[in-house]
Amino acid sequence: MTDMTVPDTGTGYGRKPSSHDARLTEVGPGTPMGEALRRHWQPIASSTALTSDVPHRVRLLGENLIVFRDGQGRPGVVFERCAHRGSSLFYGRVEEDGIRCCYHGWKFDVQGHCLDQACELDGGKRRNLARQPWYPVEEAYGLVFVYMGPPEIKPPLPRYDSLEPLGEGESYHTSWMVPGAEVIGLEQDYNWLQLFENAVDPVHAAWLHSNHSGFQFQGTGTTGFPEHYYDHRTAAERTTYHRTDNGVKYVWRYQDTKGDGGAPVDLEWSVECMLPNIIALPDFIRSTPDVRNDMLIWVVPADDTHHRLVFSIRSADPERATSFMFGIKQNGKDGWQLSDEEKQRFPGDYEAQRSQGPITQHSEETLAPSDKGVVMLRRMLRTMLDDVEAGRTPLGVATPGEPVRHVEAGLVTRPEAPTGTDRAAAPTAAGA
Numbered sequence: 001m002t003d004m005t006v007p008d009t010g011t012g013y014g015r016k017p018s019s020h021d022a023r024l025t026e027v028g029p030g031t032p033m034g035e036a037l038r039r040h041w042q043p044i045a046s047s048t049a050l051t052s053d054v055p056h057r058v059r060l061l062g063e064n065l066i067v068f069r070d071g072q073g074r075p076g077v078v079f080e081r082c083a084h085r086g087s088s089l090f091y092g093r094v095e096e097d098g099i100r101c102c103y104h105g106w107k108f109d110v111q112g113h114c115l116d117q118a119c120e121l122d123g124g125k126r127r128n129l130a131r132q133p134w135y136p137v138e139e140a141y142g143l144v145f146v147y148m149g150p151p152e153i154k155p156p157l158p159r160y161d162s163l164e165p166l167g168e169g170e171s172y173h174t175s176w177m178v179p180g181a182e183v184i185g186l187e188q189d190y191n192w193l194q195l196f197e198n199a200v201d202p203v204h205a206a207w208l209h210s211n212h213s214g215f216q217f218q219g220t221g222t223t224g225f226p227e228h229y230y231d232h233r234t235a236a237e238r239t240t241y242h243r244t245d246n247g248v249k250y251v252w253r254y255q256d257t258k259g260d261g262g263a264p265v266d267l268e269w270s271v272e273c274m275l276p277n278i279i280a281l282p283d284f285i286r287s288t289p290d291v292r293n294d295m296l297i298w299v300v301p302a303d304d305t306h307h308r309l310v311f312s313i314r315s316a317d318p319e320r321a322t323s324f325m326f327g328i329k330q331n332g333k334d335g336w337q338l339s340d341e342e343k344q345r346f347p348g349d350y351e352a353q354r355s356q357g358p359i360t361q362h363s364e365e366t367l368a369p370s371d372k373g374v375v376m377l378r379r380m381l382r383t384m385l386d387d388v389e390a391g392r393t394p395l396g397v398a399t400p401g402e403p404v405r406h407v408e409a410g411l412v413t414r415p416e417a418p419t420g421t422d423r424a425a426a427p428t429a430a431g432a
């Protein structure tokens with residue numbers, strides 16, 4: 001029976017309204033994170049999927065943009081609203097030297113110069129005065145990158161040793177085999193930071209992707225992780241978190257056998273989050289030890305409550321990209337094939353992250369030791385914001401001539417620990 005003499009504690013009554021951390025999550029022009037993200041090149045399209053056919057509508061950092069490739073093969077990014085009277089260039093026509101608006105036929109090149117005003121005498125005597133707002137682009141790693149920041153401090157594109165040099169027979173795979181996502185990436189309807197933080201939250205794999213919903217990674221128990229990899233009772237003691245040159249990584253230790261019936265080997269799996277929004281994720285389906293990492297994922301904010309996942313994989317294996325795109329199953333199915341009740345019984349990343357809200361309510365969180373990676377990442381992002389506000393160059397922005405960056409994600413065979421040491425506590429090969 002309820003004791004009526006002692007008031008209940010911890011009830012929901014009278015709680016203050018909840019709130020999100022606007023500095024970390026909001027990305028529009030003029031916001032702290034929006035300005036910081038605008039110091040970095042952001043991928044906006046797959047180079048291979050972007051043809052000179054129709055233009056594509058892309059929302060990026062709260063701005064409505066159009067990405068297209070003109071008939072000469074040059075990629076361009078311009079504002080969606082036509083500089084004349086505002087019709088959408090989504091309905092424009094791609095031509096040899098630019099994009100032409102459907103309404104009165106004004107044509108703009110990839111830098112927004114107005115080349116023609118179809119309905120004006122002589123193509124518009126004052127057309128030089130019209131300019132469609134545009135952003136600079138560069139192509140690398142099979143992607144089109146755009147720079148939306150202050151033109152006077154436009155940095156070079158950073159380079160990563162995950163993606164270069166290409167090995168024999170290798171090419172870049174960058175296009176999602178999902179309707180609507182082939183060119184501009186896979187859009188999801190919640191704040192970008194919820195997904196980015198997930199990459200330094202390894203213990204969720206020991207619960208969500210294995211215990212709670214059954215084994216969801218397709219390689220489990222075969223070519224990928226052994227099932228004991230996911231043991232949630234030992235996950236905390238097997239995991240460490242480290243600062244890297246460009247962000248944060250976790251290292252997750254486990255044991256496997258080398259080949260059929262071979263001797264046990266100790267392995268370290270690590271994922272790195274590089275500032276401001278890049279995840280280096282090794283192949284989680286065919287987890288092959290001691291090979292160079294081959295993939296980066298950008299978590300590109302579309303606006304405060306949407307993001308897109310854009311990736312580049314360097315591989316000679318056509319199956320590599322497919323296994324990444326469709327390698328996590330829920331009850332043996334892809335997410336969109338599940339009924340609402342199946343999603344309840346077999347939730348995956350989307351259910352866990354989207355249900356945090358369009359933007360999670362940071363004021364309601366209760367962080368624990370296994371959130372260490374999340375805490376480290378947020379701290380680094382806050383430092384990035386402080387740097388931008390103080391006029392300093394934030395971490396992650398490339399400088400001219402800098403060397404190719406070393407990406408620390410991977411699966412490595414752990415060297416033998418000296419006799420008598422505690423293996424779980426021994427320093428990692430690559431840990432900082």
Ligand code: FES
Nearest residue numbers: 082084085101104
């Ligand atoms: S609105 Fe685009 S040409 Fe008139």
Ligand SMILES: [Fe+2]
Nearest residue numbers: 204205209349
């Ligand atoms: Fe996950």
